[in-house]
Amino acid sequence: MMHGTNLPPDHAMRDRTRTIVVVDDDPSVSKALVRLFRSAGLQAISFNSCEDLFDYLTSASADLITLDLQMPDMHGLECIRKLKEGNGWSRIPVIVFTADANDQSRRAAMQLRVSEYIEKDSWLAHHLLALVKHHLGVE
Secondary structure: OOOOOOOOOOHHHOOOOOEEEEEOOOHHHHHHHHHHHHHOOOEEEEEOOHHHHHHHHOOOOOOEEEEOOOOOOOOHHHHHHHHHHOOOOOOOOEEEEEOOOOHHHHHHHHHOOOOEEEEHHHOOHHHHHHHHHHHHOOO
């Protein structure tokens, strides 16, 4: 299930390869998403914790982040709060991709201005890929 689209991508960057960062503590999910994005010609990298994501972002950039909420080191909502606080990260589109079907979590994520909220049990690969491309401004 998905809800809302908040911020359109910056279309000035269309000509370069986009980097998607997958943050999920389940290796099978991370591998599947990285494979999906790479099959569409996008760069993709994965991390199994929010701390690894922040370490990466201090020296590299991301054009979009997919994020699980139920993470071992930091809840995904706290991770989103940190992303939105600054350091130039607040403009990175975040797609929550989680098994958390709780309406309260969904509302909290949308209040933090995530781009999409997708429940893992209801996703389709082609639909997720279409949403990612929409937020990146690529065809």
